[in-house]
Amino acid sequence: MKFKYGAMVFLLLFVGCAPKSIDSYHTAENEEETVRLLNDREYAKAIWLLESRHGKIPTDRNVAFLLGQAYLGKAGFEPLLVAAEVSRAQDFSSPDGRDLLPDCPTAAVNSFKGTEPLCLLKRVYLHIPDPDSVEFSRARQLFRAAYPRAEDSPEWVNVLIGAVETASCVRRAGSIYLLAKRSVGASRNPSDAELGALVQNAVKAVDEASQALQRAKHGGKGISQLLTGNRETVWFEQVKNGVEWADRLGLGNFFDLLRANLLNPADETRYGETLDKIRKLLDEQEKLVAGH
Amino acid sequence: MRTFFLLFLALPAHAADFDLGVGYAQSRDFWETVHDVQDRTGNISEIQEVMQDRYGRPDVAYSYLDAAYAYPHDWFDSETFSHAWIGTRAEALAGGEVSNPIFPEIQAYANSTGIASYGVRSRADALAHGRSFWSFRLLGGLGPEKRLYAKGPELIEAIPVRSGTLWLAGGEVSFLDQSEFGDDFWVTSNALVRPVYFHSSVEPAPSFPDEERSFWVWRWKMQNEWLKQTETPLSSRTRFGILSVVGQTPVPFTSIPVTWDYQQKTQLFPGLGATGGLGGILRLLSDRALPNFALYAGLFGGGIGGGFDLQLGPVILNGSTYSLENSLTASHDRTRLWQATLGVSL
Numbered sequence: 001m002k003f004k005y006g007a008m009v010f011l012l013l014f015v016g017c018a019p020k021s022i023d024s025y026h027t028a029e030n031e032e033e034t035v036r037l038l039n040d041r042e043y044a045k046a047i048w049l050l051e052s053r054h055g056k057i058p059t060d061r062n063v064a065f066l067l068g069q070a071y072l073g074k075a076g077f078e079p080l081l082v083a084a085e086v087s088r089a090q091d092f093s094s095p096d097g098r099d100l101l102p103d104c105p106t107a108a109v110n111s112f113k114g115t116e117p118l119c120l121l122k123r124v125y126l127h128i129p130d131p132d133s134v135e136f137s138r139a140r141q142l143f144r145a146a147y148p149r150a151e152d153s154p155e156w157v158n159v160l161i162g163a164v165e166t167a168s169c170v171r172r173a174g175s176i177y178l179l180a181k182r183s184v185g186a187s188r189n190p191s192d193a194e195l196g197a198l199v200q201n202a203v204k205a206v207d208e209a210s211q212a213l214q215r216a217k218h219g220g221k222g223i224s225q226l227l228t229g230n231r232e233t234v235w236f237e238q239v240k241n242g243v244e245w246a247d248r249l250g251l252g253n254f255f256d257l258l259r260a261n262l263l264n265p266a267d268e269t270r271y272g273e274t275l276d277k278i279r280k281l282l283d284e285q286e287k288l289v290a291g292h
Numbered sequence: 293m294r295t296f297f298l299l300f301l302a303l304p305a306h307a308a309d310f311d312l313g314v315g316y317a318q319s320r321d322f323w324e325t326v327h328d329v330q331d332r333t334g335n336i337s338e339i340q341e342v343m344q345d346r347y348g349r350p351d352v353a354y355s356y357l358d359a360a361y362a363y364p365h366d367w368f369d370s371e372t373f374s375h376a377w378i379g380t381r382a383e384a385l386a387g388g389e390v391s392n393p394i395f396p397e398i399q400a401y402a403n404s405t406g407i408a409s410y411g412v413r414s415r416a417d418a419l420a421h422g423r424s425f426w427s428f429r430l431l432g433g434l435g436p437e438k439r440l441y442a443k444g445p446e447l448i449e450a451i452p453v454r455s456g457t458l459w460l461a462g463g464e465v466s467f468l469d470q471s472e473f474g475d476d477f478w479v480t481s482n483a484l485v486r487p488v489y490f491h492s493s494v495e496p497a498p499s500f501p502d503e504e505r506s507f508w509v510w511r512w513k514m515q516n517e518w519l520k521q522t523e524t525p526l527s528s529r530t531r532f533g534i535l536s537v538v539g540q541t542p543v544p545f546t547s548i549p550v551t552w553d554y555q556q557k558t559q560l561f562p563g564l565g566a567t568g569g570l571g572g573i574l575r576l577l578s579d580r581a582l583p584n585f586a587l588y589a590g591l592f593g594g595g596i597g598g599g600f601d602l603q604l605g606p607v608i609l610n611g612s613t614y615s616l617e618n619s620l621t622a623s624h625d626r627t628r629l630w631q632a633t634l635g636v637s638l
Contacts, residue, residue, distance in 0.1 A: 031622040032622050032623055032624050033623075034622075035348075035391060035392055035621065035622045035623035036348060036623035036624075036625065038347075038392050038393065038394055038623075039347040039348025039391055039392065039393070039623055039625065040347075040348060041347075041393065069392075069394040069395065070394075072394050073393065073394055077394075078393045078394060079394070079395070079444070080336070080339070080340050080343065080393070080396055080447070081340055081344075081393070083336045083340070083448075084336050084337040084339075084340035084341075087335075087336050087337050088337055108337070155499070156395065156443055156444055156499060159395075159444050159445060160394075160395050160444065221445075222444055222445040222446075223445075225445035225448060226444055226445045
């Protein structure tokens with residue numbers, strides 16, 4: 001009898017001291033551990049652990065999607081935080097803040113009703129990470145790979161992916177606008193390096209806008225709401241036609257169309273050489289993208 | 293049942309035909325967080341401030357009032373199930389959690405449930421007569437429930453609270469035994485198995501349509517004390533030893549609400565570490581076993597916990613704290629619960 005109870009004591013000691021299956025080790029081998037790391041904002045640790053798992057099972061979309069979320073966190077992109085910062089009183093004293101739509105109001109915005117959409121975009125532009133940062137790029141790539149088709153993805157997945165694509169596109173559009181404005185303001189033509197960056201941004205922006213539109217179509221009004229707190233989808237409505245034309249015609253032909261219809265002869269004479277360079281670079285970029 | 297258990301740990305026979313128990317436990321009022329978020333509908337800055345440090349910090353609060361009456365029946369001859377047993381219980385449970393700052397999710401629940409039970413059991417002083425104590429009962433209950441769930445951009449809007457009725461029906465078998473080895477070693481075992489079917493009329497949230505609202509839960513638990521008795525300056529009958537618990541939510545001497553299993557969707561086997569607890573216990577008994585005082589602490593279900601029991605005549609007071617695992621969200625975060633109970637056995 002004593003032996004029997006001795007064995008039971010041993011068994012209970014074993015159970016009590018055994019490694020827990022639930023929370024002892026942050027192995028990130030399942031969603032449970034990963035979400036815990038995200039809750040603790042231990043993004044670097046989550047990435048380190050999930051990359052290993054993603055390397056072993058690249059087809060596991062849950063792992064890829066969680067890894068993408070960890071990269072977003074590392075990039076400093078917490079959508080609710082971004083939206084809160086967008087709605088707060090703004091400090092437009094940075095060079096970008098001064099040059100980008102300088103007449104936009106800086107006061108805190110409690111309701112976005114009636115707010116000029118471009119001013120809202122300016123706020124978003126100033127509070128999102130560089131879309132070409134390693135973390136943000138990787139997050140976009142992982143999200144697209146995990147859920148390539150918006151129509152087959154859950155609505156909330158489309159909302160998050162759409163927010164990331166929209167943020168990237170807004171940031172690129174802002175960069176293009178600033179480069180053009182500063183060049184014109186300084187009465188100089190952009191350097192070849194600047195033009196190269198501009199074209200790359202334009203190609204990527206169209207691609208991201210196309211993705212964002214697809215996600216918006218299957219994500220309700222959540223995308224703009226997640227980024228700004230505003231349910232209005234005016235952004236998507238405004239860019240939809242342009243992106244569809246660019247997709248249909250090809251970016252180079254779309255550029256030609258805009259150039260022929262929007263530019264006056266004086267500007268054509270003044271900026272013609274630069275615009276020709278842009279056109280050439282667009283062709284090269286499109287060939288590059290097609291090659292991939 | 294818990295009152296019986298404590299009474300029998302070290303006591304001479306005590307006729308226990310009427311039991312009353314009240315308990316209260318709380319980590320923090322999560323519905324306060326919910327109301328804070330709802331009060332700020334549309335104001336994303338303030339919502340963000342409320343939630344900023346709340347991720348992965350679940351909260352729970354519960355209270356209960358238990359009453360049971362037992363009387364000898366003449367339905368059949370049985371030493372083991374000699375008494376009929378009728379009981380009522382009222383319990384309230386509330387909790388919730390915010391999770392994942394990248395794509396935030398908030399969920400909260402609250403229910404108050406009345407439960408009636410009827411069954412058979414051993415006589416109250418079975419242990420004193422060298423027999424095991426058994427009980428079997430059927431139970432059923434219902435009460436109002438409200439739930440809330442929002443994800444991502446839904447958090448910014450007015451989050452709808454969904455209401456309905458929670459129903460439950462099931463059975464429970466429990467067992468209590470105390471064995472003495474030599475004159476100075478005691479092993480006390482308390483086991484419970486409780487299958488309960490839950491059904492709620494609350495509609496699932498639009499963004500969580502697959503949430504289960506009807507299911508079975510099998511709760512099981514086995515608690516043991518392995519005590520050596522010796523004489524110390526504190527008491528001539530000092531017992532010390534090991535306290536072990538196996539089962540879901542393995543915390544000792546605690547009456548977790550029945551509806552906890554519904555709100556947490558308790559699994560049959562949530563993992564080895566989540567079903568084991570081990571600690572130390574010290575009992576100080578007077579010569580007549582009353583009053584007696586117990587202190588215990590250990591690692592229960594992976595979280596540090598402990599408490600005290602003070603028994604004065606028919607009254608038992610208990611204060612304890614545990615780190616309970618919540619399965620509301622994927623991360624199964626823990627919350628520290630502080631609990632006080634009072635039991636009377638007449």
